[in-house]
Structures are given as C-alpha cells and as structure tokens.
Amino acid sequence: xxxxxxxxxxxxxxxxxxxxxxxxxxxxxxxxxxxxxxxxxxxxxxxxxxxxxxxxxxxxxxxxxxxxxxxxxxxxxxxxxxxxxxxxxxxxxxxxxxxxxxxxxxxxxxxxxxxxxxxxxxxxxxxxxxxxxxxxxxxxxxxxxxxxxxxxxxxxxxxxxxxxxxxxxxxxxxxxxxxxxxxxxxxxxxxxxxxxxxxxxxxxxxx
Amino acid sequence: xxxxxxxxxxxxxxxxxxxxxxxxxxxxxxxxxxxxxxxxxxxxxxxxxxxxxxxxxxxxxxxxxxxxxxxxxxxxxxxxxxxxxxxxxxxxxxxxxxxxxxxxxxxxxxxxxxxxxxxxxxxxxxxxxxxxxxxxxxxxxxxxxxxxxxxxxxxxxxxxxxxxxxxxxxxxxxxxxxxxxxxxxxxxxxxxxxxxxxxxxxxxxxxxxxxxxxxxxxxxxxxxxxxxxxx
Amino acid sequence: xxxxxxxxxxxxxxxxxxxxxxxxxxxxxxxxxxxxxxxxxxxxxxxxxxxxxxxxxxxxxxxxxxxxxxxxxxxxxxxxxxxxxxxxxxxxxxxxxxxxxxxxxxxxxxxxxxxxxxxxxxxxxxxxxxxxxxxxxxxxxxxxxxxxxxxxxxxxxxxxxxxxxxxxxxxxxxxxxxxxxxxxxxxxxxxxxxxxxxxxxxxxxxxxxxxxxxxxxxxxxxxxxxxxxxxx
Numbered sequence: 001x002x003x004x005x006x007x008x009x010x011x012x013x014x015x016x017x018x019x020x021x022x023x024x025x026x027x028x029x030x031x032x033x034x035x036x037x038x039x040x041x042x043x044x045x046x047x048x049x050x051x052x053x054x055x056x057x058x059x060x061x062x063x064x065x066x067x068x069x070x071x072x073x074x075x076x077x078x079x080x081x082x083x084x085x086x087x088x089x090x091x092x093x094x095x096x097x098x099x100x101x102x103x104x105x106x107x108x109x110x111x112x113x114x115x116x117x118x119x120x121x122x123x124x125x126x127x128x129x130x131x132x133x134x135x136x137x138x139x140x141x142x143x144x145x146x147x148x149x150x151x152x153x154x155x156x157x158x159x160x161x162x163x164x165x166x167x168x169x170x171x172x173x174x175x176x177x178x179x180x181x182x183x184x185x186x187x188x189x190x191x192x193x194x195x196x197x198x199x200x201x202x203x204x205x206x207x
Numbered sequence: 208x209x210x211x212x213x214x215x216x217x218x219x220x221x222x223x224x225x226x227x228x229x230x231x232x233x234x235x236x237x238x239x240x241x242x243x244x245x246x247x248x249x250x251x252x253x254x255x256x257x258x259x260x261x262x263x264x265x266x267x268x269x270x271x272x273x274x275x276x277x278x279x280x281x282x283x284x285x286x287x288x289x290x291x292x293x294x295x296x297x298x299x300x301x302x303x304x305x306x307x308x309x310x311x312x313x314x315x316x317x318x319x320x321x322x323x324x325x326x327x328x329x330x331x332x333x334x335x336x337x338x339x340x341x342x343x344x345x346x347x348x349x350x351x352x353x354x355x356x357x358x359x360x361x362x363x364x365x366x367x368x369x370x371x372x373x374x375x376x377x378x379x380x381x382x383x384x385x386x387x388x389x390x391x392x393x394x395x396x397x398x399x400x401x402x403x404x405x406x407x408x409x410x411x412x413x414x415x416x417x418x419x420x421x422x423x424x425x426x427x428x429x430x431x432x433x434x435x436x437x438x
Numbered sequence: 439x440x441x442x443x444x445x446x447x448x449x450x451x452x453x454x455x456x457x458x459x460x461x462x463x464x465x466x467x468x469x470x471x472x473x474x475x476x477x478x479x480x481x482x483x484x485x486x487x488x489x490x491x492x493x494x495x496x497x498x499x500x501x502x503x504x505x506x507x508x509x510x511x512x513x514x515x516x517x518x519x520x521x522x523x524x525x526x527x528x529x530x531x532x533x534x535x536x537x538x539x540x541x542x543x544x545x546x547x548x549x550x551x552x553x554x555x556x557x558x559x560x561x562x563x564x565x566x567x568x569x570x571x572x573x574x575x576x577x578x579x580x581x582x583x584x585x586x587x588x589x590x591x592x593x594x595x596x597x598x599x600x601x602x603x604x605x606x607x608x609x610x611x612x613x614x615x616x617x618x619x620x621x622x623x624x625x626x627x628x629x630x631x632x633x634x635x636x637x638x639x640x641x642x643x644x645x646x647x648x649x650x651x652x653x654x655x656x657x658x659x660x661x662x663x664x665x666x667x668x669x670x
Contacts, residue, residue, distance in 0.1 A: 053302055072221070084298065087299070090236065091232075099228060102220055103225065103308075106220070369572075371581060372576045382571070382572060384564060389599035389600055416603060424592075435585060
C-alpha cells in the first residue's frame, strides 16, 4: 500500500478565532504536498499538526503504511525544517546531530553524521557551539538534523529562508531525493521554492 | 537502520539523552551550580545573622532547614523546563522525544540537582548553625533523602506547568507550596525526630507518608505530563 | 424560577431560625436550642460557618470534575464551568475562613491557631489562590484551561495526605477534635438536639442550593459572553 498521509476535516481554533476549517487531503508515497497561503493563513499551524506537535481543535491526521506502532516509530517518521524549530545553541553541530538521533531513541553514528554535515556544506571538524553560526549555516544544520534518522516524511516550512544560491541548490537536491524516497511536504508563500508538486492545499480559501 | 531495537532500549536511550542534554548544558554554562550554590550560602548566612548566636530549639532548626531547601528548589528546579521555553527548543525536544522520556529525563535531572543542593545545604547547616545536633544519623539520612526526592518530584511537575505561563518566577512558589505542604510538614517533623534521637520505628508513620507521597505525585505527574507538554 | 423561589424561602427560614431561636440550658419546647457547654450563643455560627466550608470543598470537587471533562473532550464550556465553580469556591472559602477566625477569637482568644481544621481551610484557600494566579498568567485560552485542570488534579491528589498528617502533627481546638478543652464534640451532630439538627441540615441544603443557583447563573453569563465574542 505504501506510505500515506490522510487529513480529515482539520479545524484549528485559537483564542476563539478560527484559523482554518474543513482541511482534508490524502497524499501517497513518492509525492509532494504543497501548503500554500498568505502569511498568517495558518500554514505553520497545519505543519505543526502534521508533525504531531500540535493537537488540532477538530478533525484528525492519519499516517499509515509504514507499520509504525509505538511512540518512537511515530516520532521517527517525520523530519522538520522550520524557522521556529530551534537548534541547541550551546552544542556543536555534531552534538546537535547526536541529539537528534539519541532523543529519538536511536544509536548515534558519528561517521554518518559527518557525512551528513558534508552534504549540507558544513565543516564536520568544527567543535564550536552553534551559537556562533550564521543564519544560513543554522538553516543547513536544521536540514542535517531533519535527515539524520532518514524519515519517510520530510516537512519543510519556508525551505529557502536564510539560504544563498549554494544553499538553495543543496536543498533542491534534498527535496528531489525525498520525493523519490517518501513524502515531501512544503509550506511556503513563495511558489518558486518548489519546482513541482502533486497535491496542493491552499489555506487562503479555507476560512 | 536500528529499527529493530526494543521499545525499552529506545526509551532508556531517549530518557538518558534528555538527562544528558540538560546535564551537559548545565556543565557548559555552570549557571545552576554557581548561582544555586551562592543562594544556599546566602540564605544560611542570613539565618546565622538573624539567630545572632542564640541557640534555637530543634523544632525551629528543623523547620528552617526545610525552608532553605524549599527556596533553593524554587530557585533551581524550574530551569530544566523554563530553559527549553526561553531558548525555543521546547518544540525541538517535543518533535524528537516521546513525553514520558522527556518527563523522566528531566525528573532525573532535577533529582540529581536536588540531591546536590540538599547535600550542600545539610553540610553547611550542620557545620555552621549553632545547636543543630543529629542524634540518629541513619534516620536523619533517610529522612533527608526521601524529603529531597519528594521535593524534586513535586517541583518538577509544577515547573513543567509554569514553563508554559507568563511570570514564571513568582508563580513557581505560589503553585508549589500547597502541593508541597504535606511533604514539608511530615519531613520537618521527621527531621526533628531524627535530631532528637528517635528510632526507626518511632518514625514509621512519617516514612509511610513520605514514600506514598512520592509514589502518588510521581504517578500523577507521569499521567498528566502529556497534557502539559503537548499543545 | 422554582429554584429561586424555594431557595429564597428556605434561606430566610434558616437565617431567622438560626438567630431568633433562644438557647437555654433546659430546652422546654421544640422552639428552643440546648445549651452546649463551651459554645453557648456562639453555637449559632454553626449554621453558617460549616455550610460555607462545605461549599468551598463542594465547589473544588465540581471545578475538578469539569476540569477533567475538559481534558477529555476539549470543550471550552467545561473550562468555563470549572472556573465558575472555582470562583464560587474561593468566595465561600474566604467566608469560611473569616467566620472561623471570628469564632476563634470569641471562643479561644485569638484569630488564628493553626489547628488542623484551620490549617486545612487555609490550604484550600492557598490552592484557590494558586489556581487563579495560574489562570491569570496564561493568555491562550486552550492552554489556560488545560493547565488549570491539571493543577487542580495535582492539588486534589495531595489533599488526602493531610487527613493522615494532621492527627500526627497537631492537636485541635475545633469542637470534635482531640484536645478540645471543653469536650464540645464529637462534631456538632451528636451534641445537637433534633431541632437544631433540622435547622443545621436545612442550612446545609439551602447553601448547596445557593451554590447551584449561583453556579448556573455564572455559567449562563459566561456562555453568552463566549458566543458574543466568537461572532465579533
């Protein structure tokens, strides 16, 4: 059957204001889901619901097809890159990757981490805290952290923020790989971020 | 991929990872250790000055020891949750670890931090406060240990609650005090009994209360934690 | 309508009976209350102090019940019910504490003595205070509801410990507790004559009805406010 994400009648109310309602979609393996909408339309809220860090006011999200039965498997399904997802600033890049594995209950593999850092154009030999990184470097580290556990679902909120041309190229290749290997979800208000998509959820129309 | 690991192995790994993360973070900034250490020294100094060299009764001395410990807990044990909120990493941890691992990892951190605080306080107290004698050492050690565990356990769940609110600092003692009162009342009495030389059987009732308090609060905290932690 | 009417009549009867009925050492007719040594005229406060204390506990249990309902169903009306009950509970807790302190002054000479029952009502007051402090510190409605429900459950779980701790720690002054100097106990019920008991239980019922009425009123008002705000 393959991996699927199914959202049914999602509704989110926040301080008595309805952000969106009746959001439904189904996406399957090997596809790209685009979440579009103006700033403030609730894209990030929907992203958080999909990643399991926010409980929707109404409706539900079902992720199926990968045999995930326990909490750890559920946490391991998703990788997220978002402006509001912070890295651990007091630790180095390698330590951050180590944490992204061990906090999920996996054994940590330092050589795999180093390879991953190289892929996102970060120096694997650096031991200084991430606090000193530029915003572009932190963004690339977030990609490394999202990929460290090989999640079948990769969710990107504002994928190109803080990135220069080189960074953007890296991300596009990551996005292409992910589309082939699982499900890619992109939330953005800049449609040039995403080359192609299969399903679109436009939150401007949802109110 | 190491997906084949058993749930319990992964749970232990995750819980340890939460604990070690806070532990290493603390070692790097050394905030808790230095500031809390200073807090304990300052508070005991204030008590010394206000006693003015006059001996005080075992009742008063036992009570004051736990006053110092209570406020030391209020100064230091909220850090593990408040720090995540302040740095914005609460969501990062929430994304990566299941709630039970987060709760027990941070509880463990607070237990260790609480133990350190308790040890420092008791040692300074015994050395500096005039008239504080302990006649039943074993009983005293057991009471202090259980009291410290109970204090840390209750403080941890309240810390999780206030980390999600505004005005965290002042709110923390306000919420913690009613919850901790049964523990404090029992442990102050038991400390006094230990200092007066009571036997283990004399304090049997107090031990029962202390142990059941810890069990009840820890269980309730574990069951409720997900509601606090997850949005 | 019916509730208000019955409540009005009942409360009036209770208040009148409580104050007007003469107290004498040898009650002659059904219209007189016996003299309880140690309490005498001050016994009249029983009709108000005890129900107020009872209500502050009932309100807390109500608040906690709706809090748990909120955690299960996420219906904001449950949180409204929970905080309405808690507000009433705080009111009656203050009343109980104050009437208790006044009684203590007249009976035993000082306003506060840390006897077990006094301490218990004080702890309940602290819990209410903490509950509302917590609520005022959270802006997001859903989070406020969740966290205050969780806190009230945690608080409720630690309260039973007092039942075991109190007898060990202190002796009491309250009628009915160990150490009561004049032995005016065990608790009111057994030293009260049947006619006193009638007024007392009538008062208890009247106060409970009062609570239900005030609670319903508050919830109704809050619901109207909520719908008004949701549309606007």
